[in-house]
Amino acid sequence: MAPALPALYEHGDHSLVLALVRSHLVNALPLYSTLRTPGYPVHVWATFPAFDAAGQPVLGTEDDGLWLVLADLGNQLRFYCSYASHDKLSTEQRARGEELVAGALRRYLLEHHNGRDRISIGAVPDMWTSCISRNFGECFSASTIHWVPLDKLPPVAINGATAGASVLPGGMVATEGREEDITEILSTSEVPHPPSYLSTRLPYTTVLRQPCAPSSASSAGPPASTPSIILAHCTTHRDGSIGTLHVSPAHRQRSLGSQVLLARLHTMASTPPCHVTDDDDDSRASGYGFCYVHKENEPSRRLMQRVGMSEQEGEVWWCRVKLPLAKQA
Incomplete structure (x- = not known):
């Protein structure tokens, strides 16, 4: 059965999205760094329409803190689902998370393929690879993320x-x-x-x-x-x-x-990162440097250790998607 297609809302104010995603670091590092990296504009969408006065996403009472943000780099999508920060998910939560991930990506690719004949979904955490594979194609290239805060460099x-x-x-x-x-x-x-x-x-x-x-x-x-x-x-x-x-x-x-x-x-x-003003609390000190390293590449892993990088638990994967998607019943 095809996943339900949730509503998606465009967010032109990246500073609010950055603040939200920053609170989920380092799990959300690929999306967070995508939004901060200078030199290339990205379009940002989310499954919630707005933020409340406390800077939290406006959700329905049944959503249990479940939301998703995605960025379109032109040749690749990056996304983060809030459930990725949970230490443990119930069977019901995992099912709801997978349905949101697959449904949000499918809606976006159906409505915003913009004449592209293919696109990648990148840096997919282990927990979502099964639903990505079922809905879009087999995941490949298992890598680990090595990271360091830019204000902690040797x-x-x-x-x-x-x-x-x-x-x-x-x-x-x-x-x-x-x-x-x-x-x-x-x-x-x-x-x-x-x-x-x-x-x-x-x-x-x-x-x-x-x-x-x-x-x-x-x-x-x-x-x-x-x-x-x-x-x-x-x-x-x-x-x-x-x-x-x-x-x-x-x-x-x-x-x-x-x-x-x-x-x-x-x-x-x-x-200076993109979308940051002088009075923004998202300062340069909140930036991170990171690399993707194939898990079997031991020389590169040792190099990352020598410069003070930490290795994130779990792996991330990529998926190539042919466009346009076929509409499912």
């Missing part, structure tokens, strides 16, 4: 600065990504991101570079002002997660993975 050594770059120990510099870096990032990423997407993320990419020695004393023109040899790189994605982390094979065993990850996290900590 320090990163910086020896100085030059135009558009920070000078690190050993003469390396850290810069933003550049268009000429996209080929390198694509060739080293496990996920086949479109070049156009990576182009939009270059301001949110950190690259460690090695200075180039002058080719000869008689070379015409001024020396290069910035180096071009890439040692390591990583990117903050639209949802706030850090990915595409790679260290050049010729430069491993030098702790460059830790250095590039910490440099990216410190840059995130100094970047």
